[in-house]
Amino acid sequence: MSAATRARPIRAPPFLDPSGYARHRPEATLLYRLVEQHFPAFRALRSEADRPLPDYIEQEFDAYLKCGRLELGFLRLHPAALTQVLGVVYRTISGYLLKRAELPRATGHTGAVTLIQRFGSALNLNIHFHMLFLDGVYLIDEAGQLMFRHVPESGAQDLQVLVEDIAGRIGRTLERCGLIERDMENTWLADITAAGPLDDLLGHSITYRIAVGPRAGQKLFTLQTVSARLHGLEGNLNGAATSAGFSLHAGIDIQPGQRAKLERLCRYVSRPPVATERLGLTSSGQIMYELKTPYRDGTTHILMEPLDLMARLAALVLPPRMHLTRFHGVFAPHSRLRAAVTPAHRGIGAPQPLSPADAAKPSTPPPCCDELGAAPEAGVWHRD
Numbered sequence: 001m002s003a004a005t006r007a008r009p010i011r012a013p014p015f016l017d018p019s020g021y022a023r024h025r026p027e028a029t030l031l032y033r034l035v036e037q038h039f040p041a042f043r044a045l046r047s048e049a050d051r052p053l054p055d056y057i058e059q060e061f062d063a064y065l066k067c068g069r070l071e072l073g074f075l076r077l078h079p080a081a082l083t084q085v086l087g088v089v090y091r092t093i094s095g096y097l098l099k100r101a102e103l104p105r106a107t108g109h110t111g112a113v114t115l116i117q118r119f120g121s122a123l124n125l126n127i128h129f130h131m132l133f134l135d136g137v138y139l140i141d142e143a144g145q146l147m148f149r150h151v152p153e154s155g156a157q158d159l160q161v162l163v164e165d166i167a168g169r170i171g172r173t174l175e176r177c178g179l180i181e182r183d184m185e186n187t188w189l190a191d192i193t194a195a196g197p198l199d200d201l202l203g204h205s206i207t208y209r210i211a212v213g214p215r216a217g218q219k220l221f222t223l224q225t226v227s228a229r230l231h232g233l234e235g236n237l238n239g240a241a242t243s244a245g246f247s248l249h250a251g252i253d254i255q256p257g258q259r260a261k262l263e264r265l266c267r268y269v270s271r272p273p274v275a276t277e278r279l280g281l282t283s284s285g286q287i288m289y290e291l292k293t294p295y296r297d298g299t300t301h302i303l304m305e306p307l308d309l310m311a312r313l314a315a316l317v318l319p320p321r322m323h324l325t326r327f328h329g330v331f332a333p334h335s336r337l338r339a340a341v342t343p344a345h346r347g348i349g350a351p352q353p354l355s356p357a358d359a360a361k362p363s364t365p366p367p368c369c370d371e372l373g374a375a376p377e378a379g380v381w382h383r384d
């Protein structure tokens with residue numbers, strides 16, 4: 001044995017966890033056991049009904065049983081008009097900020113990060129956007145320096161005007177794309193595609209109904225363990241503005257330097273669809289799932305059969321290669337300002353590596369080092 005070989009440090013076997021690391025071990029959770037036990041029967045049930053599951057859904061369930069990490073697959077999203085709708089929402093809010101900052105689009109630059117969710121607290125299909133918006137606008141002054149102009153927080157009346165504008169623009173956009181049809185009184189979806197194998201699962205998930213079994217089409221069983229709240233006396237409890245089925249909430253304002261609060265918010269909006277700690281079994285073998293927040297009527301739990309849980313999970317799986325995180329404005333990948341406003345200074349226009357001769361010279365801070373990346377003038381609004 002050579003000296004080099006004898007001196008080589010001994011490495012731990014690859015299956016040992018590093019010191020201080022505790023693996024989640026999802027295979028020990030109730031959700032894993034339920035999927036492992038009931039998904040084969042659910043798959044066979046769909047095949048017998050001549051509505052087999054698409055390959056990508058079967059692959060997601062199979063992959064979950066292999067690795068146990070449901071959030072890797074169940075957060076994917078692919079509604080036909082998602083990109084158009086998100087673009088309308090961002091441009092409308094961006095225009096509102098530019099107007100309040102008294103800047104035109106040619107010289108003002110907004111920024112946001114969107115995290116897309118398609119699930120509600122009852123494992124229902126509920127597509128919505130969590131948008132982290134800068135609370136102001138960037139501009140370049142006469143000296144070529146990047147400046148940040150703060151915009152004061154919006155009031156309830158501003159939000160109401162904004163959500164009405166968003167609702168109108170989305171309707172017009174979807175109509176131009178041929179996705180909806182309208183007359184003077186009604187709006188309905190255009191019949192542009194053939195029925196798909198998951199249409200019944202998606203429809204039942206959206207409307208809180210049972211998808212499979214003898215009670216298919218009926219409302220879910222619920223448990224009401226707290227007192228109902230009276231309608232019309234409290235107003236909108238979460239402060240959201242509503243219009244034509246759309247709602248807009250902007251109740252979280254993160255000031256510069258509040259990094260811990262920003263991290264908590266980011267963790268919340270990027271959470272997986274299933275909270276395994278709220279999942280349980282009744283003595284009769286039904287699934288009991290606790291809601292994150294009680295409904296107005298006092299509902300705190302939903303009850304379902306194991307096969308209906310499989311149906312709800314299947315409704316949350318969408319084709320692959322869909323991005324749940326979207327970057328807008330100055331944070332967009334091709335923005336010429338991205339390198340200047342982010343801490344890593346990566347992107348178009350990022351500073352190039354210095355030569356050895358230049359590296360020896362005293363460094364000069366970048367013109368915007370006191371902006372969003374290192375410091376403290378830019379805060380964040382959370383719009384939902």
